[in-house]
Structure formats: C-alpha cells, structure tokens
C-alpha cells in the first residue's frame with residue numbers, strides 16, 4: 010500500500026495545534042492526508058479574493074515530515090457569499106423550489122455562474138499548490154456521484170440542456186415517443202420543448218434523466234481535470250464516490266475520464282459481503298484490473314461493531330489491501346466539535362490519542378512493513394468475471410427493486426465462499442478480449458444486452474467459455490422497456506436453448522439494506538419458496554420465471570410453486586441458466602457446479618472471510634469476531650486476524666469429485 014492516511018481539516022482547529030497533529034500523524038505511521046475538500050469558504054473568503062498561504066505553509070511542514078497530500082478541489086461546498094449574491098447558482102428541487110444553502114452540494118451543475126466559479130477556484134488552488142512536492146494527487150469535488158442530500162437539479166437550465174440531450178439522442182420526437190412507450194396514458198410529447206423532467210413518474214424516463222445527469226457530472230469533473238492537468242501534468246486525478254454499485258449517476262462513466270478510482274467505503278460487520286463486492290467492482294471500474302483507493306473509511310465504524318471495535322480498524326484495512334487498494338484514508342483525523350458528522354475519529358474531540366489512535370498506528374506500521382517487503386504485489390488473480398450493467402442498475406433502482414444489487418452481491422458471496430475472487434466489470438467495458446481471459450462469465454439478472462454483445466457471448470461459449478445467467482436475462486430493450494418478443498432475444502434464446510415469456514413475484518422485494526444472507530430479519534410476510542435442488546433444500550427469493558425448453562438440458566425442475574415441473578436450472582452446451590434468484594444454500598450448489606464446469610479450483614472459505622491470491626502470496630482474512638477455520642487449507646484464524654503466506658502446491662487443489670457427483 011502506497012499511502013495510509015486520513016482526511017484532515019486543519020482549518021477547523023487552532024493554528025497552534027497543527028504542528029502537534031503533524032507530529033502525532035508521523036508517529037502513528039500516517040504518510041498521507043486528504044485536505045481541502047469543503048474549504049472553499051476559507052480559500053476564497055470574498056468573491057475573487059484568495060487565501061492559500063495557511064495551506065501552503067502546512068504543505069511544507071507535512072512534506073518535511075514525510076506526509077504526502079491528496080489535495081481536493083473544494084467545489085462540493087460553495088461559500089455563503091456565492092448563494093447570497095448569485096441565488097441562481099442554487100439547485101431547484103423536483104417541486105420547483107430553490108434549494109437553500111447551509112449544507113453542501115446545493116449548486117446546480119449546469120449553472121453557468123457556478124461552473125465559472127468552480128473553474129476559477131480550481132485554477133487558483135492549482136496555481137497556489139503547483140510547485141508543492143507534498144501534493145501527489147487531486148480529488149475532484151466530493152462524492153460527486155451522490156446526489157442524496159438534495160436530489161437532482163430540475164432548474165430551467167438543466168431542463169433546456171436535457172431537452173437538447175434528448176434531441177441529439179433521438180433526433181425526432183416520434184422516435185422518443187416510441188422509445189418511451191408514449192402511446193400509453195396519452196404519454197406522447199408533441200415536441201422536445203414540452204419535456205419537463207419534474208413530471209417524470211415512469212421508470213424509463215427517470216433512468217433517462219439519470220443518464221443525462223451522469224453525462225453532465227462527467228463534463229463537470231472533466232472541466233476541473235483539464236485545469237489541473239494543464240497546470241501540473243504530473244498530478245494524478247481522481248474523485249471519491251459513495252459506497253454503492255450505482256449512485257444517482259454512473260461512476261464508471263466518470264472514472265473513465267480520470268487517472269484512478271477512489272471509493273468511499275464505510276465498512277460494517279453486517280455489510281461485509283456488500284463491501285467485498287464493491288471493492289471487486291472498483292478494482293475493475295476503469296475496464297481492466299487496477300489498484301484503487303479507499304477514499305474514506307471509518308474510524309467511526311467502531312460504534313457499529315460492539316466489542317473488538319478497534320480490531321476492526323485493522324482487519325478492514327488489510328481486507329482492502331488484499332482486494333487491491335493502494336491508498337486508504339480514514340475519515341477523519343479528529344472528531345468534529347460541532348456540526349455534521351460528529352462521530353468518532355482517529356482522535357477524539359479533545360485531541361488526546363486513545364484506543365483508535367493506537368489501533369490505527371499499529372495497523373499503519375504493520376502495513377508499511379508488509380508493503381516494503383512486497384513492493385510489487387500483483388493485483389488479485391481472478392478466474393471469474395461478473396458483468397454489472399448500468400442500465401439494469403438504473404431501471405431496477407427507479408423501479409424500487411433492489412434485487413439486481415442483491416443478485417450481484419449474493420453471487421459474489423457464493424464465489425468467495427468457494428474460494429474464488431471475481432472481477433466485477435461494468436458491462437459497458439466488456440469486450441471479446443476481456444471475456445477470453447476468464448473461464449467463467451456471469452450475468453446477474455442482466456435485463457438488457459445489445460445484439461452485438463449477445464454475439465460476443467455466443468462466440469465466447471463457442472471458444473469454450475462457461476457462461477452463466479441468472480433470470481430476467483435481456484428482457485428489456487435499450488430504453489428499458491420490455492421487448493415485444495420472448496426473452497432473452499433471438500441470439501441468446503438459441504444460445505441458452507430456452508425462451509421465457511412468463512414470470513411472477515414470490516414475495517415483495519426487501520429493502521436494499523436488508524441482506525437476508527447476513528441472517529438479518531426478513532419481514533414475516535415475506536415468504537421464501539423452498540424447492541429441492543440436487544437433493545438439498547434451497548430457497549427462491551422474490552421472483553421466478555417459467556422457461557420453456559428449446560434444446561437445453563433441464564438439470565433441475567421447480568419442485569414447488571406455480572411453476573412446479575417447469576425448468577429451474579438448465580444447461581445448453583456452455584450456457585447455463587438459473588430461472589430465479591436463490592438463497593445462499595442454493596447459490597452455493599449452483600456455484601460449485603459452475604466452477605467444476607469451468608475447471609476453476611475451489612475450496613471452502615468461511616462466511617464473510619476471504620482467501621485472496623496476489624502473485625505468489627495468499628491472504629487469509631477473517632474480519633469477523635469469531636475464530637474461523639479454512640478447512641481445505643488447514644488454516645485457522647483468530648478473530649480479526651489477517652495472515653499472508655507464500656502460495657504453496659495446495660493452490661492447485663481441485664475439489665473432489667464426490668462433492669460434484671450430483672450434477673454430472
């Protein structure tokens with residue numbers, strides 16, 4: 010790991026304290042800080058008057074003490090003078106009311122005035138720090154992809170730009186009306202000028218506005234990127250995005266334009282499976298596996314993990330490192346005395362080092378020693394590729410259905426528990442060359458695929474790759490509405506040897522935070538349908554389809570429910586299909602079967618734990634509070650223990666056939 014540090018807001022503390030902070034950081038082994046985000050008010054206290062001297066002095070002190078700086082553009086927190094003097098820079102909410110300042114992220118991303126101010130502060134800050142050897146990289150804005158605080162902007166400027174975006178995309182309004190199924194409920198628009206996103210109730214239209222906003226925020230980020238690059242081409246540039254596969258805008262679109270990816274990751278014991286999948290996604294978000302940054306992680310998480318809280322600070326850092334993180338920043342150095350986010354930090358409000366400081370220091374020294382012994386550790390070796398589709402994400406999100414995200418996380422969890430680390434790749438980045446590197450490719454409830462990409466998948470199977478798809482496959486067109494033909498469309502219908510016309514809900518979807526695989530309570534009226542799968546019992550979750558065989562081999566029929574007797578799990582050459590989301594027991598059986606077909610070695614890994622190979626080293630990670638055993642490796646770990654050992658001959662272990670006998 011190159012940088013192990015924290016977010017620091019020196020502007021919030023007495024000047025005479027700051028050298029003490031730098032000394033304490035150095036003693037703790039912290040070698041980087043993230044600074045400057047939200048500091049627009051002090052960088053430009055009055056319009057056009059800039060003040061960077063305090064920071065310049067601090068950068069010198071930090072550099073003298075071996076602490077590097079990830080500098081941030083402060084544009085997520087415009088100063089008060091701006092919204093007072095230029096109220097038009099503020100967002101307009103979905104009811105047409107102005108968004109007031111007093112929080113952050115209240116400026117409209119298409120406001121010409123705001124954009125000019127944002128360019129000017131970026132330029133001024135970049136010039137001020139251009140020759141500082143401490144600054145190694147820049148973070149643009151803060152959590153640029155998270156609009157949760159105020160939602161999207163719906164002002165007149167955004168509306169006009171959206172209309173123009175639609176004109177470019179559809180060319181004539183009849184094409185747009187056809188794409189958006191305007192024939193229903195008198196939904197046709199007579200002209201582009203009459204489209205107002207505030208009126209959108211339909212999923213497809215909301216998804217279109219989110220795609221437009223993705224493009225708008227990408228443009229906003231690129232504007233700052235270009236200024237920074239012009240002033241110092243050596244700086245690396247990123248932004249930090251919020252912990253989710255699909256924030257309000259598409260992060261893969263933004264990171265395609267930046268030097269590296271950085272994800273804020275607040276880990277909790279009950280979200281570990283989600284976090285593991287999230288890191289596997291960020292390692293691949295730019296199209297090929299790359300080291301990523303954990304832009305923020307919690308010194309505040311100890312409040313969520315009860316006893317052994319401080320041990321978690323260490324185990325989560327090692328977990329991130331094993332997944333491919335090369336920089337990690339705790340949030341934050343010292344607990345805020347007032348305002349938002351008063352949660353615990355590395356130092357408490359008093360500034361006196363305590364247990365969290367000691368835990369972070371111990372971790373920093375251990376990680377530095379490890380990184381010096383293994384300076385060129387290759388990224389994790391992944392044998393399985395899971396494709397994460399942006400359109401499916403938007404559509405399911407606006408449908409209020411989080412089963413897509415569940416499907417990604419559950420499948421990743423099932424692979425992890427079989428000892429396999431997957432690469433999670435944005436589907437839009439996938440190509441024949443990339444697919445060919447993996448013996449197993451997974452489509453988790455992927456609701457749209459282009460015909461071109463369906464052809465790529467067909468070729469992948471012809472060349473010997475194992476393709477697995479889990480229900481809802483390619484049933485939507487590129488606009489997000491149902492195709493007027495059976496799923497999964499002509500090419501995949503032949504490839505999988507089946508068609509799907511009918512499906513039904515088993516129970517209402519659970520809230521997206523309710524990961525039942527973690528043993529959290531499922532609402533009592535949410536029934537799981539139990540079926541038998543290869544002689545064992547498995548639960549079907551939320552949804553099931555009724556595939557009609559057209560050449561596939563039926564491996565398992567539904568043993569219960571309205572589709573009893575219909576195919577549940579099928580195989581057609583190298584293309585495998587599961588017609589319903591499954592619980593942990595069911596997915597474990599399915600995954601074992603797929604790994605055997607793809608000839609990927611598997612071994613048992615305890616729940617929430619990880620076995621990750623990087624080059625000639627293998628990480629065994631136990632982020633839980635229990636003692637665990639990796640039975641196939643003969644490794645036992647204490648609570649919160651991480652162990653990294655040279656990979657031995659055991660790596661080539663192949664699961665015994667007796668475990669797989671039921672499938673073949």
Ligand SMILES: [Zn+2]
Pocket residue numbers: 100101117118119120162163164165166167168
């Ligand atoms: Zn706007």
